[in-house]
Amino acid sequence: MxxxxxxxxxxxxxxxxxxxxxxxxxxxxxxxxxxxxxxxxxxxxxxxxxxxxxxxxxxxxxxxxxxxATSRIQWTADFCFDYFLNEQYMRFKAKERNIAEKNNLVQDEDEHFSNPVHFLDVGSCYNPFKVYEYLNVFAIDLCPANNSVLQCDFLNVLVGAETIINNCEVKQMRSSSFEVVAFCYLLEYIPDSNLRILACQKAYSLLKPGGLLIINTPDSKHVGANSKLMKCWRYTLACIGFMRIKYEKFKHMHCMAFRKTLHKDVAIRWATIHKELGMEYAINIPQDFNEDPDESLLDxxxxxxxxxxxxxxxxxx
Structure with a gap:
């Protein structure tokens, strides 16, 4: 209890x-x-x-x-270790190149990863990933809980040629500079689908080709209860340029890893082919569908x- x-x-x-x-x-x-x-x-x-x-x-x-229990932090760190240090990314790269060649897509980009892995923790609060030596963590939050986290409004921060920090506040972040962007219990904080999509688009612009967007989101229902929403998430992220390469539903959460494709059209092609009736360009959570948003907090x-x-x-x- x-x-x-x-x-x-x-x-x-x-x-x-x-x-x-x-x-x-x-x-x-x-x-x-x-x-x-x-x-x-x-x-x-x-x-x-x-x-x-x-x-x-x-x-x-x-x-x-x-x-x-499964820790969202441990799940994320373990997947990053396998993907980068155990070079699991090579398997996904090969599949992606095969799809590109069959569809006459020229891939000018290639993976160039750092060790330790450049890791952006959005909505970090207290910087839980700092304990992992193979991660070079850049932790940001609207209101940091300690001085290892920088203040940043991720939805409104600029993306440009360099990272700019003034008085522990991030004003601008360098594009294509991270191997990983982590949203651990972030998207349910953001109040609507459009802003959640904006967050994912910003993650795309900050990731290196072949990099990972990792999303953990709470859900205590059984695996099929919100499957339609999860399908929309996958479709929407594919339209942005991400391929989902890992998905697990645990007792109280979904854990997902999305790869930034070397050629955006590879992901868009998947979205076009696999679009089903009811799939829409949206990242909604169950709480978006309360019938009356003006009801009391006891609804x-x-x-x-x-x-x-x-x-x-x-x-x-």
Whole structure:
């Protein structure tokens, strides 16, 4: 059972998400996001709650031998190790080149990766990936929990020829400079589909050819419950230029890895061929479909949302 502190922390986080979605529906996502970013009290409390959950409740429960837990952090780090250091990327590169040749697509790009791996952790909070020596972590957050994380609004940061940092705030990031961009429980924070797509497009511009976008998102339902949404995610990311190369559904989350293709048309071709009825260019989460966004925080959708975050700390570090 979750402790009272655990429940309170989880409920605060999900209430912030809910209020942000409601403000987005009422005032537009751009206005709602800017207003949220300007609310320093909420951002600081959110950062404190997230760090407390992750470093106290999530870590403790993930260490339990009986929990059946899978850590989103460990899953991401392990996949990066296999992909880059064990050179699993060569297998995906070969498949991609085969598709390109059959379709007369000229691939001018090639993989050139660093060791340690340049790793962008978006919405990092407290920089959990810093313990992995094979990752060179660039950690950013709206409101960092400690000084190993830089302040940055990822949705509005510029992408250019160089990275610019002023007073621990990231003003601009260099394009095609990372092997990995990680969204660990990030997209459900962003209030609507359009802004989530913008985040993925920005990740694409920051990744090197063959690099990875890794997405972890909470979901306590069975694997088929939100399969239509996950299909839309895969289709949308393919339209942007990503091929999904790894997917696992655990008890309380989806874990996905997407490869930035050497030729964007390889991914777009997949999206065109595999498009099914009901697939749309959208990255939605279940909570986007609450019938009345003006209902109280005790509506069914938000209660389900809060339940996910109360359960998640038992399993994910």
């Amino acid at each position: 979750a402790s009272e502190e655990h429940k309170e922390l989880a409920s605060y986080l999900k209430n912030v998400h809910s209020k942000l979605r409601k403000a987005s529906a009422k005032n537009g996502s751009d206005r709602a996001w800017l207003d949220h970013c300007a609310n320093k009290d909420v951002l600081e409390t959110y950062a404190h709650c997230m760090e407390k959950l992750a470093t106290t409740h999530w870590t403790t429960n993930c260490a339990s031998d009986t929990s059946g 069914k959708g938000v209660q389900s949302d809060i339940k996910d975050f109360q359960e998640l700390p038992f399993c994910f570090g």
